[in-house]
Amino acid sequence: MLNRRHIRVKVMQSIYAFSGSASDDLSKPQKFLLFSIDNMYNLYLLLLSLLIEVQKRAETDLQKKQNKHLATQEDKNPNRKFVNNELLHLLRGNKQLQEQLEAHKINNWQLDDEYVDVIFKAVIASDLYATYMQSRTSNFKEDKEFIIDIFKDVIAPNDKLYDYIEDKHLTWLDDLPTVNTTILKLLRKVKPAVSEGYFTPRLYKDLDDKQFAVDLFRKTILNTSKLNKEIEQRTKNWDADRIANIDFVLLQMAICELKEFPSIPVKVTINEYLEIAKEYSTPKSSIFINGILDKLVKEYQEANTLNKVGRGLL
Template sequence: MLNRRSLRIKGMQAIFAYHTAREAEYNICKQEAQEQFIPDLNSMEVQDKDELAKKRELTAKGFEILIHKGTDQLPEDISSDIMKVIKEAQQSYLNRLASNRDYLKKRMLSGITSIYDDYIKFLYIIVEIEQLIEVEKRKKNNTHNNFVKNVVINKLKNNEALEEERIRKKVAWDTDLIKAWYKEYIKPQEFFVEYDNLAKATLEDDQELVQTIYKSIIFKHDNVNDYFETLDIGWSENKPILKSMVLKTIKSIETEASEPLLMELSKNWDEDLLFLKELYDLAIDREAEYEAMIDQKSNNWEIDRVALTDKVILEMAIAEMTHFTSIPVKVTINEYIELSKLYSTPKSKQFVNGLLDVLSEDLQKEGQIKKSGRGLLDNK
């Protein structure tokens, strides 16, 4: 199932992408502004190339000041034509940022909801394999077919709720792909041959076979995983979630009378979704405020020298500590330390840990951290 750490990772990746896109948009808009003063090769009038070069330089400086410091910091003698160009560039820059922000937020949320679609699709891999084997056995007039009789697979294949989800989500696999995986990675395996040769497979045998195929092949084989990585940039984070959901459903078929239990992506989906949306928005909207806090407490380590991943992690942590009253401070700090260990530099753990400890203490003294209910558990 999807947990809060998974959500934080998705949020971190989306916010990191926003920062990266912002830097690119900044450079593009500055260049476009400078290009307004490139000599016009089609003009019949004599152009002062030195003057235009100077204007390009002043345009770049003016744009930088306008974006980073504001209109009131612009030189008073800036010419009207340069002012017009940099103002237009500023508006273009802000429009692009807003567009990127919305796009990345939607992509983040759709990437999460698609995990459930993939869960339904992954449950059908074993059904697709069973159908291939059934055809293969029929061609050889082989009536001994433990796989086709497998209780777990038949429960999945004949479950009405699962079939409804399959149709609703338009689940379909490339038959040639599944056939190749079966012939190359499953059929030659010793565990598969032993199962196929059993005189009569028990429910325990059925369970073990299906679980082994998922554990050893679908979620482990390098070539299979390489395929999924090409389709899903978040595969490394999504795989353990999918694996857990699939295996829990398989294990839920405990008797021949059992029906597969379909997993929920989250027990508190609406609450989790709101958490992620607000965390994303807070980290972007209050970046300047959080950045000032980090800069003040980072022992003369200038904010522009802090690794971008660390900066994103710290700003998310501050947003979480100050905004989400039901999450204990220690939980927040521990979670973002883990993220720094997984996604940032070797020294990030100590940096993030030390800074968040200091910030949490100061923010609590200032009354900016207020916890209630479960959020009070670890804050004494």
């Protein structure tokens, strides 16, 4: 679920926050780093549970119409295609998912049910819904394709949902693209019969990824003076005040990764930080960072100080 680039972004944010702190204690910022990563899983559960709650809301809506004093024939005999959507029932009946929702105390939609109503109304007002509801019967494939399209085109881009997520946890905005992608991948691959753990994937691919987050954070912070000298020696013609703070942090991390992580290929390190710079810093940042790192790597190679293990890592 979590990729190395997202881990680097989390570390970048934590180092950036720490650089403005007067404390030398790494325990609290490290704890926050791991919390912000773990909290990404809560966002994943929150969005999956929203699909379930929207289906429940549709069910309640039909029941209310049937119980109206002057119910129409359509009210009495409604089209239950959305309510009976097989993929939504698969989600709703997944015991392990329900256990995770309870364990992580994901009860937002019970407390803020007006947002469920907002999404439900957006769904039924969409052209996708109108097309889907033209018939009363379906199969798993059609049900799945409908939910994928609704999530991608109606739920994920919803402005009110976006604002809600931003208000709940600031770090969730950076997590949202990764979480949405994860959900869509799972929905696209889901089959009528899946294991109980299908909808509860591991946050980290393996323990090495979690250790990578901690090591990158600690080694960058603990070697700040050395890393800054490396940067200053190669930016003598630059006014220090003109270098964006994010660029400085990204350079610190990249140099640390080049020198302290022998199993990570040089090209991977450079490409990762250039992509992060494009997304989180100024339009020219990636060019600036690429120039500095390219110069550094050539110097390290000439001095034979790049400690890389394995073929193709240079």
